[in-house]
Amino acid sequence: MEGQLSSLVITKEDIETIDELFSQYLVDSQAKDIILLNKSGELLAKSGAVTRESAVAVSALAAGVFSATNELAKLLGEYEFTLTFHQGKETNIHISLVDPLILLAVIFDNKAPIGAIRFWAKKISGSIKPVFEKMAAGPRQEPSQDLKKGLQDEIDNLF
Amino acid sequence: MSLIDFSKSEITFKVVYYGPAMSGKTTNLSWIFRTIPEKVKGQFTSIATETERTLFFDFLPVELGTIKGFKIRLSLYTVPGQELYKLTRKSVLKSVDGIVFVADSNRDRREDNIKNLADMFKNLEDYELPDTPIIYQLNKRDTPAIMPVSELVDDLQLKGKAVYLGMASSGVSVMECLKGITREVVSKI
Numbered sequence: 299m300e301g302q303l304s305s306l307v308i309t310k311e312d313i314e315t316i317d318e319l320f321s322q323y324l325v326d327s328q329a330k331d332i333i334l335l336n337k338s339g340e341l342l343a344k345s346g347a348v349t350r351e352s353a354v355a356v357s358a359l360a361a362g363v364f365s366a367t368n369e370l371a372k373l374l375g376e377y378e379f380t381l382t383f384h385q386g387k388e389t390n391i392h393i394s395l396v397d398p399l400i401l402l403a404v405i406f407d408n409k410a411p412i413g414a415i416r417f418w419a420k421k422i423s424g425s426i427k428p429v430f431e432k433m434a435a436g437p438r439q440e441p442s443q444d445l446k447k448g449l450q451d452e453i454d455n456l457f
Numbered sequence: 458m459s460l461i462d463f464s465k466s467e468i469t470f471k472v473v474y475y476g477p478a479m480s481g482k483t484t485n486l487s488w489i490f491r492t493i494p495e496k497v498k499g500q501f502t503s504i505a506t507e508t509e510r511t512l513f514f515d516f517l518p519v520e521l522g523t524i525k526g527f528k529i530r531l532s533l534y535t536v537p538g539q540e541l542y543k544l545t546r547k548s549v550l551k552s553v554d555g556i557v558f559v560a561d562s563n564r565d566r567r568e569d570n571i572k573n574l575a576d577m578f579k580n581l582e583d584y585e586l587p588d589t590p591i592i593y594q595l596n597k598r599d600t601p602a603i604m605p606v607s608e609l610v611d612d613l614q615l616k617g618k619a620v621y622l623g624m625a626s627s628g629v630s631v632m633e634c635l636k637g638i639t640r641e642v643v644s645k646i
Contacts, residue, residue, distance in 0.1 A: 304645060305459040313464035331554045338471045338552030339532060340460045341518075358516040358532065365548035366513070373544075399458075439463055441527075441646060448470075448525035449643040456522040456529065457636045 306336055306399060307438050312429055313343055319425050320345035330389070331405040332427065337361055348403070360393050360403045381419070383412075390419075392419045397430045409411035458552040459646065461635040469530040472635075474551055475577050476500050476559035477569035478538030481625040485559060486515050486535055488631045493519060495579060513537065514549045521639070531639065538573065547580045555590045555642040559623070560613060562595050562603040567621040574613055578602045590641030594634050 303372035320332045321440050324345050331346030344353040368378045381394035386408070392415050393403045403418045459560040460469040474482040477617040483503070490501045499518035513534040513550050520528060550556075558577065559569045581589055610616055619637055 305461055306462045308464060310464040310584055313462070336458070336460060336552070337459050338460075339534075340469050340471070342460070342462070351499055355502050358502065358518075358534075360537050361551075362516075363551065364513060365551050366545055369544040369548050390501065406508065439462060441468075442525075445527060446527045449529075449646055451522075452524045453529070453643050455641055456524070457632060457639075 306340075307440070308433075312433060315373050315429050316343045316426060317345065319422070323418065323422050323425070327404070327406075327414075327422070328410065329404050329406050329418060331385060332422065333357060333360070333403040333405070334362055334402065335401050335433060337365065337401060340399070345454075349404070357430050361401060362410060364393055364395075364401055379383070383415070385412075392416065394419050394423055396423045396426050397434075400426070400430055402426065459642070460552050461646075465528070466526055466528055467528045468646070469532060470639070470644065471534065471552060471555040471640055472555045472557065473553045474480070474533070474548070474557045474559055475534040475550070475573070476536075476538055476596075477561055477566060477573040478540075480559045480561040481489060481594075481623070482535040482538065482559045483515050484535075484625040485594070485623075485631050485634070486517050486533055488625060489533065489635060490517055490520070490627065497521070513545055524636075527641075531635075533635075538569075540572075542637045543576065546576065547583070550562065550577070550613070551579050551584060551626070553581075553586065554621070555638045556594075557580050557592055557594055559596050559625070560609060562597045562609060563600055564602050564604050567604065570609070571612060589630045590607050590638065590645065591638065592619040592621065592624060592637045592641065593633060594621045594623040594625070594630060598622050598626050599624040610611070 331348040334343040335357035339358040341354050341357040367382050370378045384391045386410050390406045396402050402423050406415050414449055471615055474485055476482050497520045502516040502556035517533045519531045536549045593615055621630040621634050625631050
């Protein structure tokens with residue numbers, strides 16, 4: 299059984315912290331792109347040349363791959379696999395678990411050795427983790443009553 | 458699990474089209490993709506086999522518009538309906554906010570509808586998501602040998618639930634279902 303929250307709330311401060319970390323790691327690690335997503339496949343943050351449209355699709359696929367891999371883990375008697383890695387001719391992608399809800403996808407070109415990819419993915423993940431621990435421990439920013447009411451009253455107008 | 462991003466003023470919901478093989482889930486998404494304006498839709502990602510059956514999932518991000526300064530986004534997914542892909546279906550359902558169950562109205566698909574619906578409820582139970590909003594599209598009403606609506610409602614125990622009669626290949630009830638499930642998922646915020 300896997301309990302889930304009804305929503306994940308990200309604040310402006312959280313994203314600023316993550317963006318700052320990602321910008322630094324993009325330079326240090328020489329990764330092409332760093333993408334942060336949740337387990338339902340939503341893009342949370344990205345850094346690098348990847349467009350938002352591509353990052354949205356990468357997030358959906360990466361979460362799908364990760365989730366499918368975990369069904370495989372269960373069949374093999376494991377609770378879950380914490381990372382998956384795909385190697386191509388030109389590009390590699392490393393997807394790993396940051397916390398129970400969050401995944402990190404780091405994309406490298408073929409110049410980076412596997413050891414370096416694993417090292418940087420682990421380092422970035424370790425730096426991001428406290429942001430989500432703080433988020434889980436602290437009070438949640440809730441949507442205002444005005445927004446909730448607006449959603450109820452105006453959603454039909456969007457169609 | 459909806460995502461409320463205060464930094465970008467965005468709320469994103471995950472909606473999954475569930476149902477037996479060939480019931481019209483991908484057809485629903487394709488119709489939405491063809492119908493909505495270019496600027497509000499993202500890349501349509503489909504992972505299909507050589508015979509064009511869905512292997513993993515289809516994915517279509519859609520931006521509906523803005524309410525009280527917040528952009529409302531939907532991530533639309535389908536699952537593979539074939540029996541073989543049971544675990545893939547479960548994995549796509551992870552963290553879902555709302556479901557459109559697409560049933561096939563043809564009589565010879567009766568068992569598949571019942572089995573697939575039970576499989577969906579079992580997966581929701583495993584993920585501890587028993588209150589997930591679900592709406593039902595009884596699709597392919599334009600094909601021969603369909604079951605009467607009352608019989609399908611009895612079979613799938615849909616009395617009192619949100620039921621739409623669909624012909625997804627010609628767009629009938631596709632947008633209505635999308636609107637219906639969106640209304641349901643936003644009410645959960």
